[in-house]
Amino acid sequence: MSKQVVFYPGALEERDGKLVQMGHKCKDCGKTSYPAVELCPFCSSENVERVPLSTTGTVFSYSITRVPVGPFKPPIIGGYIDLPEGTRVFGQIHAKAEEMKTGMKVKVRTGVIWTEKDGTEVIGYHYVPCETGSGGA
Amino acid sequence: MRDVYVLGIGQTIFGKHDSLTVNDLGAAAALAAVKDAGISPKELKVAYCGTMFSPPTPVQSILFHLGADRIPMYTVENACASGSSAVHLLFQEVALGVRDVGIALGVESLSAFNRKFGKGLLAIEGDLQGKLALTMPSFFAKLCNRLMEKRGATIEDICYPSVKNHKAGMTNPYSQYKTEVTVESIMASPMIADPITVLQCCPQSDGAAAVIICSEEYYKQHNKKAHRPPVRIAGSVISVSGAEDVSYDPLAMQVVIKGAKDACEMAGVDPQKDIDVVELHDAFSGEELAAYEMLGLCEPGEGVAFARSRAVELGGRCPVNPSGGLLSMGHPLGASGVRVVNDIARQLWGEAGVNQVEGARVGLAQMLGGVLTGIESPVVAGIQILMI
Numbered sequence: 001m002s003k004q005v006v007f008y009p010g011a012l013e014e015r016d017g018k019l020v021q022m023g024h025k026c027k028d029c030g031k032t033s034y035p036a037v038e039l040c041p042f043c044s045s046e047n048v049e050r051v052p053l054s055t056t057g058t059v060f061s062y063s064i065t066r067v068p069v070g071p072f073k074p075p076i077i078g079g080y081i082d083l084p085e086g087t088r089v090f091g092q093i094h095a096k097a098e099e100m101k102t103g104m105k106v107k108v109r110t111g112v113i114w115t116e117k118d119g120t121e122v123i124g125y126h127y128v129p130c131e132t133g134s135g136g137a
Numbered sequence: 138m139r140d141v142y143v144l145g146i147g148q149t150i151f152g153k154h155d156s157l158t159v160n161d162l163g164a165a166a167a168l169a170a171v172k173d174a175g176i177s178p179k180e181l182k183v184a185y186c187g188t189m190f191s192p193p194t195p196v197q198s199i200l201f202h203l204g205a206d207r208i209p210m211y212t213v214e215n216a217c218a219s220g221s222s223a224v225h226l227l228f229q230e231v232a233l234g235v236r237d238v239g240i241a242l243g244v245e246s247l248s249a250f251n252r253k254f255g256k257g258l259l260a261i262e263g264d265l266q267g268k269l270a271l272t273m274p275s276f277f278a279k280l281c282n283r284l285m286e287k288r289g290a291t292i293e294d295i296c297y298p299s300v301k302n303h304k305a306g307m308t309n310p311y312s313q314y315k316t317e318v319t320v321e322s323i324m325a326s327p328m329i330a331d332p333i334t335v336l337q338c339c340p341q342s343d344g345a346a347a348v349i350i351c352s353e354e355y356y357k358q359h360n361k362k363a364h365r366p367p368v369r370i371a372g373s374v375i376s377v378s379g380a381e382d383v384s385y386d387p388l389a390m391q392v393v394i395k396g397a398k399d400a401c402e403m404a405g406v407d408p409q410k411d412i413d414v415v416e417l418h419d420a421f422s423g424e425e426l427a428a429y430e431m432l433g434l435c436e437p438g439e440g441v442a443f444a445r446s447r448a449v450e451l452g453g454r455c456p457v458n459p460s461g462g463l464l465s466m467g468h469p470l471g472a473s474g475v476r477v478v479n480d481i482a483r484q485l486w487g488e489a490g491v492n493q494v495e496g497a498r499v500g501l502a503q504m505l506g507g508v509l510t511g512i513e514s515p516v517v518a519g520i521q522i523l524m525i
Contacts, residue, residue, distance in 0.1 A: 031380075061387070063278030080279070080513055086384065124268075
């Protein structure tokens with residue numbers, strides 16, 4: 001089996017055999033931040049716990065890049081996803097350009113997002129539409 | 138706090154200067170500034186330099202060319218607001234009475250950067266979003282999409298600042314581009330991130346700018362250009378975003394709104410009535426269109442109507458980027474924050490040639506920079522208000 005690394009340290013971890021995005025929920029102010037950092041970035045509390053992020057959200061805003069960026073080939077759809085806990089997460093959205101709409105519902109997928117030249121598989125996440133026809137500008 | 142004055146300005150032509158180092162570029166701008174100020178470089182008591190990608194200690198290396206030495210010197214990095222930060226720190230030292238005169242420099246060589254790291258869109262090293270292909274054009278494409286969804290902007294509206302600024306750049310001797318563009322030519326240029334095409338983006342540039350800033354007493358003793366009305370830096374703010382900015386609308390960036398509000402309060406000006414000219418960070422055409430309302434030049438939500446009224450053109454209520462802006466002037470990252478201050482000083486002195494805003498008495502210079510994992514918004518803005 002080839003070597004695997006997570007694309008950003010601490011962004012994902014394995015829980016019950018599944019890779020999940022892990023953030024910090026603050027027990028004092030109640031806000032969830034992602035990626036996790038030392039203290040709550042909202043209130044500086046140390047009283048934070050690692051929690052899995054919600055796996056579905058709505059597209060706040062997106063754009064479609066038509067040139068290659070790093071290991072990614074165009075078109076690259078990137079968007080800000082608003083999660084039910086109030087956290088806004090950036091991620092790529094694997095969808096057809098014509099089906100993209102602000103406010104559409106998306107769900108997260110985790111897995112290999114690119115492979116290095118030495119065969120190392122880089123693990124990350126992206127979003128896919130929940131169903132066609134949701135949302136709208 | 139003491140009053141703070143602009144004594145002299147200098148810059149290189151912005152563009153491709155492949156054979157020049159940042160030290161060559163910085164020295165040319167610094168020399169032009171001390172000559173404009175009419176003082177010896179030995180007079181300088183402190184120096185700040187804004188840059189993002191220069192080798193270590195550029196300010197010492199640059200000022201060595203001029204024989205300015207044995208004074209405190211600092212290089213500061215704050216993304217596109219690096220030059221603004223150099224100006225701000227020098228402003229503070231003079232305002233607080235620590236020094237009477239100093240120089241703020243900004244310098245960048247994107248040619249040198251590209252030789253080292255390769256061409257292409259600038260990625261943000263180590264950033265979660267950057268690793269997932271967020272780039273500056275893709276961020277500002279989201280802002281353009283919001284402008285169209287929430288403000289009713291058309292493609293013509295999005296392209297308007299680029300058309301306006303390229304026209305202005307034609308007659309600026311320091312600008313990188315001397316080419317007019319149209320909505321048609323802009324939209325025919327290669328698409329980067331819908332709806333942003335190449336001609337809606339500022340170019341990569343090499344260049345430097347420098348400004349000599351001093352106390353009122355020093356100004357009275359040393360100003361040799363009696364024909365120039367004294368230009369005072371009446372407000373200077375470095376505004377940084379916070380965790381809450383994550384969930385804000387990019388059309389209402391608090392880092393810009395609060396920075397502009399604080400700078401206007403500091404200077405005692407009403408942006409809708411008093412500001413006569415603005416030089417701002419138009420890295421992307423749509424970014425300028427979104428900035429009018431955030432800077433308070435018009436009511437929130439009215440930016441597109443403000444542009445359509447032609448208020449931001451020469452002859453309008455408040456011309457924006459009469460220099461040609463980043464879009465036509467070019468954008469040597471660390472230099473631009475100093476360059477916008479220089480261009481406002483030039484306007485208030487009445488020395489902007491065919492790009493002169495007649496009767497300008499108050500001007501605002503703005504820069505915006507950075508993205509940060511966890512803050513889905515630019516993280517730092519620098520704002521200076523100059524007045525006569």
